[in-house]
Amino acid sequence: MTMGEWAVGRVAKRAGVKVSTLHFYESKGLIFSYRNAGNQRRYSPEVLRRISVIKAAQKLGVTLEEIREAFSSLPDNRTPTQHDWEQLSKQWNHQLQQRIHYLERLRDSLTGCIGCGCLSMKNCPLYNEDDKLAAEGSGPVLLNRKRESE
Structure with missing residues (x-):
């Protein structure tokens, strides 16, 4: 295995997710792997950034479909750069503010x-x-x- 190839177990451990989560993310088009000569899944190290963005966005309440749409809006469906994350987070900030206001109303009306x-x-x-x-x-x-x- 070369430095640019990460096995599914290594990615799962480093990202703090289950292997099944990686397979699920891949089935939803959120992350991508390729097959080596032995037909085993391999990931590039940058997949960790995609997974981190997914997990951060989910904590904000962004759906996987919204995350997929955001990723697909990037040129060549690339992994988000720091600048991309700034833009994505601005898009999601409005949604987060709406959720905060709703939760405040719920708290006050509970x-x-x-x-x-x-x-x-x-x-x-x-x-x-x-x-x-x-x-x-x-x-x-x-x-x-x-x-x-x-």
């Missing part, structure tokens, strides 16, 4: 009514026959409302 329409809480503002918030949509209407400051 012990009270969230506007789901269940009519089961005595202090629920929907506890009436008219169910006025139904006109605003289904599900947790109050939780999904945007704050005045947003």
